[in-house]
Amino acid sequence: MNVATPFPQITQAHPAGIPSAEQILELLPRPVLVVGSDGLVTYANTASMTSLAAVVGSEMHDLFPGCALNLATMTGAPSSLLVSRDSENFDAAIAALGAGQFLIDLRPSLHAQCADKPSGLDELTGLTKRNALLACLSSALCTGPASSVAVHCLDLDRFKMINDTLGHAVGDLLLKKVADRLTAACHKDDIVARIGGDEFVVMQRHVEEEGAAETLASRIVDLIGRTYVIHGHTVNIGVSVGVAIGKDAVQARDLLRNGDLALYEAKKAGRGRYSMFKNGMDALLFARREMEIDLRRALALKQFKLNYQPFINVTSNRVDGFEALLRWEHPVKGNIPPLSFISLAEENGLIVKIGEWVMRTACVEAMSWPGEMIVAVNVSPLQFKADTLLDTVATALKRSGLPAHRLEIEITEGALLDDTDNVIQTLNSLRELGVKISMDDFGTGYSSLSYLQKFPFNKIKIDRSFVASDDADSEAILRSIAGLGASLGMAITAEGVETAEQLSRIRGERCTHVQGYLTGRPMGIDQIPAFLAQNDVE
Amino acid sequence: MASGMYRLVYYSRNHIAHNEATFGSHLEEILEKSRINNQRDEITGALLFNAGCFAQVLEGPLDKVEAAFERIQQDERHGNVSLLALDPIDRRSFPNWAMGFIGTSDIHAKRFAGIGLSSGFDPSRLSGDEIHALLRDLAIEEEAA
Numbered sequence: 001m002n003v004a005t006p007f008p009q010i011t012q013a014h015p016a017g018i019p020s021a022e023q024i025l026e027l028l029p030r031p032v033l034v035v036g037s038d039g040l041v042t043y044a045n046t047a048s049m050t051s052l053a054a055v056v057g058s059e060m061h062d063l064f065p066g067c068a069l070n071l072a073t074m075t076g077a078p079s080s081l082l083v084s085r086d087s088e089n090f091d092a093a094i095a096a097l098g099a100g101q102f103l104i105d106l107r108p109s110l111h112a113q114c115a116d117k118p119s120g121l122d123e124l125t126g127l128t129k130r131n132a133l134l135a136c137l138s139s140a141l142c143t144g145p146a147s148s149v150a151v152h153c154l155d156l157d158r159f160k161m162i163n164d165t166l167g168h169a170v171g172d173l174l175l176k177k178v179a180d181r182l183t184a185a186c187h188k189d190d191i192v193a194r195i196g197g198d199e200f201v202v203m204q205r206h207v208e209e210e211g212a213a214e215t216l217a218s219r220i221v222d223l224i225g226r227t228y229v230i231h232g233h234t235v236n237i238g239v240s241v242g243v244a245i246g247k248d249a250v251q252a253r254d255l256l257r258n259g260d261l262a263l264y265e266a267k268k269a270g271r272g273r274y275s276m277f278k279n280g281m282d283a284l285l286f287a288r289r290e291m292e293i294d295l296r297r298a299l300a301l302k303q304f305k306l307n308y309q310p311f312i313n314v315t316s317n318r319v320d321g322f323e324a325l326l327r328w329e330h331p332v333k334g335n336i337p338p339l340s341f342i343s344l345a346e347e348n349g350l351i352v353k354i355g356e357w358v359m360r361t362a363c364v365e366a367m368s369w370p371g372e373m374i375v376a377v378n379v380s381p382l383q384f385k386a387d388t389l390l391d392t393v394a395t396a397l398k399r400s401g402l403p404a405h406r407l408e409i410e411i412t413e414g415a416l417l418d419d420t421d422n423v424i425q426t427l428n429s430l431r432e433l434g435v436k437i438s439m440d441d442f443g444t445g446y447s448s449l450s451y452l453q454k455f456p457f458n459k460i461k462i463d464r465s466f467v468a469s470d471d472a473d474s475e476a477i478l479r480s481i482a483g484l485g486a487s488l489g490m491a492i493t494a495e496g497v498e499t500a501e502q503l504s505r506i507r508g509e510r511c512t513h514v515q516g517y518l519t520g521r522p523m524g525i526d527q528i529p530a531f532l533a534q535n536d537v538e
Numbered sequence: 539m540a541s542g543m544y545r546l547v548y549y550s551r552n553h554i555a556h557n558e559a560t561f562g563s564h565l566e567e568i569l570e571k572s573r574i575n576n577q578r579d580e581i582t583g584a585l586l587f588n589a590g591c592f593a594q595v596l597e598g599p600l601d602k603v604e605a606a607f608e609r610i611q612q613d614e615r616h617g618n619v620s621l622l623a624l625d626p627i628d629r630r631s632f633p634n635w636a637m638g639f640i641g642t643s644d645i646h647a648k649r650f651a652g653i654g655l656s657s658g659f660d661p662s663r664l665s666g667d668e669i670h671a672l673l674r675d676l677a678i679e680e681e682a683a
Contacts, residue, residue, distance in 0.1 A: 177608060184612045219614065226611045227621045229604045232544065234621055 030107055031090070035060055037071060037100040048106070052084055071102045081109060086253070087134040108142070122194045124172055125179035133193035137203055137252035149246035150213040152202040152220060153259035154182075157238035157271045159198040166233055173230050174237070181223045185216065201256065207245060217241045217274035225272060240266040241274035261285055288344065294330065295341055295350055299357060303329050306361055308528060310520035310535075311376070311493055311513045314506070319535055320513060321374030321408065324362040325522050326354070342380070352386045355379060359392050363400035363407065365525050370532065376408040378440065381415040384423050393430060404434030410461070411437065413445040420454070427455050438493075443481060452488060459513070460485045464496025467506065467516070475505070482510040543630070544600045546607055547623040547666035549593040550616040564615060572606075573636040581606055582630050584638035584673040592616055593669050597630050623666025631674045638673075 025032055031048030033041055039060040048054040052063050064082045071094060074080050079091040089109035097103050122129050128136070140149045156178065163171035175198065182192045182200060191203040202220070207213045224239040242263025244255050258277040264285065266275035298304055308322035328336040345351040359377055366375035383389045397404055409430060416423055427437055438459035439451070443466055452460070466478045478494070485492040494506045497516030506514055523531060554564045565587065576582065581598035594610070596603050611619060632638055 180608070181612055222617060223612065223614070226619050228611070229546070229607050229621070229624060231604075232600055232624065234624060 030105075032106070033104040034097065035071065035102050035104055037102070039071075042101065051088070052106075072096075075102065079107075082106065083131075083135070087131040088138055089135060109139075125176055125194050127179050127183075127200070128191050128193040130193065130195040133191060133195065133201055133203060134252050134256075136191050137255065140203070140205065141246055141252060141255070145208075145246075148206055148208050149255075150204040150207045150216075151244050151255050151259040152204065152213075152217055152274075153242040153244075153256065153263040154200040154202070154220065154224075155240050155263055155267065156198040156200075156224070157240060159237055162235055162237060166230075166235070170230050170233060170235070174228060174235060177228055177230070178224055178237075178239075181226075182220065185219050185223050201259070213243050213245055214274075214276065217243050217276075221272065221274055238272035240271045242266050242277065243274055244277035258282075291341065291344060292348060292350075295345060295348075298328055298330075299353060301331075303331070304354070304357060305329060305524070306358065306365065307522035307524060308365075308375075309515060309522040310531065311515040312519045313513055314511060319373065319520075319532060321376060321406075322366075322369075322528070323376040323410070323515065324358060324365075324378070326358055326378075346380055346382050349382070349386075351380045351382045352388065355383045356388075356392050356396075359396045360399070363396040363402045366406060367400055367402055368525070369528065372406060374406050374408050374436070375402075376410050376438065378410045379415070381412070381417070384411075384415050384426055385419070390426055390429050390433075393435060394433060397433070397435075405436065408436040408438055408458070410440040412440045413442075413448065413451060416448075416451050416454075417446075424455055438491075441495075443477060449484075452484070452490075456488070457490050459491040459493060461493040461495050461515075462511070464516070467494050467496045467502055468498070470502075470505070478506075478511075479509050486510045542600060543597065543627050544603050545595060545597045545623065545625055545627045545631070545670065546603050546621070547593070547595050547669050548607070548610075548619055548621045549591055549669065550619040551591050552587065552615070553617050554615050568613075568615070569637055575606065575609070576636045579606060582632040582635050582637075584632050584635055586669075586673055593673070595632065595670050595673050597627060597632065622669060631670065 019027075025045045028045060029047055031052055031054065032043075032045045033048055033054060034043035035041055041054055041056055041058040041060070041063075044052075044054040044056060044058065052058075054063050062085070064084055074092075074094045075096045079093050082090045082092045084090065090106040091109045093105045093107075095103045095105075121127065121132075137149070137151065159171070159174070162174060175194070178200070179192065179194065182202060186192055186202060186204065187206070189205045193201045193203070195201050202216070204213060204216055220241055221239055224237070228235040228237070240263055242259045242261065242265065244258035244262055246255060258281075261281045262275045262277040265281060266273050269275060305327050307325045307327050309325060310319045310322050312318070313320045326338050326342075328338075328341060330336050342351065345354055359379075362375050362377045366373065369375075379389065383392075393407070393409070396402075397407065411427075431437060436458040437455070438461055439457045440461050441463045442460045443463040460481065462478060462481050466474045466481075468474075482492045482494075491512040492510065493513040493515055494502075494509075494511045495515050497503050497506060497514045497518050499518060502516075503514060503518055520531065520535075554561050569585065572585075576598075579598060579602040581596055581602055583594060583596040583598075586593045596606055598606075607621075
């Protein structure tokens with residue numbers, strides 16, 4: 001639709017050098033509309049497009065939903081209040097242009113309509129709703145010095161779990177209690193709003209004093225995190241809070257966006273805490289979003305490849321197999337190490353697709369290796385949650401033709417932390433396929449012995465940190481884990497072996513395998529034949 | 539909602555300034571308010587405090603106990619609230635006390651000494667049952683005196 005439709009009433013010629021009335025209207029910073037008696041917009045200036053998204057053909061009741069419009073009776077009245085879709089308030093002056101056309105001049109209203117109208121209240125909690133909050137925030141930002149307003153964006157931690165386990169009735173009561181506590185924590189001039197299922201926003205006034213916003217945020221974290229008792233159930237949740245202060249943004253929306261960015265930081269830092277918005281957070285998030293977009297494309301654009309690092313059997317001195325290691329070759333940024341993108345991929349779920357690709361590719365590529373050589377593939381805890389792991393593995397084996405006993409799946413303790421029973425069940429099914437299962441990075445996490453008892457791993461991989469340090473403690477730990485594995489009938493790999501001295505030390509312990517730079521760096525699939533040939537000679 | 543009788547036990551850390559006068563007036567206010575509310579709500583119980591923490595037993599109809607506990611949770615004069623027990627009961631342990639208060643009188647000092655008052659009585663090391671038993675014994679003693 002064309003916005004710059006010629007204005008119907010202005011057709012007279014004008015002296016050169018003086019802007020036309022139409023040009024003036026287009027440059028006017030506030031919205032001006034011409035509307036037919038049927039409510040259809042016949043002219044919209046540039047400002048009305050930017051602030052209302054109004055174009056020729058827009059309908060008034062879409063632009064100002066919920067506002068009763070009787071153009072004829074409103075004509076000539078001092079001004080009427082119109083609330084836009086974005087909950088911005090305008091004082092509208094209306095003039096009849098004849099031929100059923102009306103001129104509507106919209107000035108941003110300073111007397112914003114606030115939360116006290118009943119329709120602005122959330123039914124469950126009685127709190128303000130999103131639109132009314134935005135209106136109040138806009139008005140506070142317009143009228144007062146902007147630095148006197150702060151927004152606290154809240155997201156409850158573990159609420160979904162409570163809802164799922166104790167039911168919606170308890171969940172609803174919990175939300176009510178949260179609302180009560182928030183109201184109790186705030187000043188009566190402040191506004192507490194519920195803007196989504198378990199999302200709340202507090203608009204705090206009078207934050208001129210240094211630290212006032214921080215004080216409220218930490219009070220909210222404390223109060224909401226205290227135990228609830230509902231229908232005899234003890235309920236514990238937490239809250240993450242992102243705080244933005246008015247001086248950092250002019251528009252209500254921007255302020256809320258900054259609050260959301262800070263909230264994201266609070267969640268990333270471990271939840272149950274607050275975080276203040278800082279300039280630069282948006283840049284960080286932008287970089288992250290960019291990385292996410294790149295990551296989504298990487299699979300389709302075949303930017304991933306696998307490198308393989310050999311593990312050596314210390315008894316036979318032969319290569320038993322290779323661990324597949326993911327590499328991302330970014331066309332612009334070069335090689336991006338897994339540490340920089342795996343956590344992002346786990347966060348947005350892409351890890352499942354990436355993991356499938358790794359599994360498929362590793363199985364296919366391992367088919368070119370001689371003898372019974374094993375390929376070890378890392379599996380993220382998230383892949384267990386996705387519930388498709390068993391299928392992925394079975395399909396990868398079938399399509400590649402790789403015998404199941406030549407595939408070894410490496411998991412970390414993280415996979416066993418949640419939902420242990422289901423994970424063990426999946427591991428058992430994988431084992432029934434004939435696949436080997438090993439425990440990776442043992443010694444760095446919880447190192448819970450009960451995991452070793454719950455599932456008979458084929459192999460334990462001792463974390464490189466115990467191999468690298470040559471102090472008595474590390475050596476004792478290494479020896480104990482190796483001894484433990486040996487008694488449980490599990491193979492033991494010492495990771496990160498870099499020097500001949502470390503290797504001889506490990507030979508003395510009961511480790512069965514070593515993996516590290518000394519015995520072979522990660523290499524491309526095409527380098528493997530040469531590596532194996534050389535290894536045979538030695 | 540019809541609800542049976544429940545007992546709730548918690549302890550918390552005192553956030554009131556360690557100034558005796560302020561503390562005394564706050565405490566009086568807390569007790570006064572809770573006695574009024576509790577009489578209305580058929581709640582009985584006892585409150586134990588020292589400079590470092592509060593420990594409280596609330597008993598009564600479940601919904602009333604829950605409401606009282608929610609009020610307590612919203613009070614910023616204490617924090618680190620640990621809910622130690624919430625159990626159905628057959629009868630009250632403090633039938634005559636809208637909110638018994640057990641402070642640090644001489645008699646109690648001796649008893650507290652046994653559980654380490656000298657180093658600051660620390661209910662966080664006690665279970666809900668132990669706190670309940672302790673408060674009940676102290677209450678009986680108080681009533682007998």
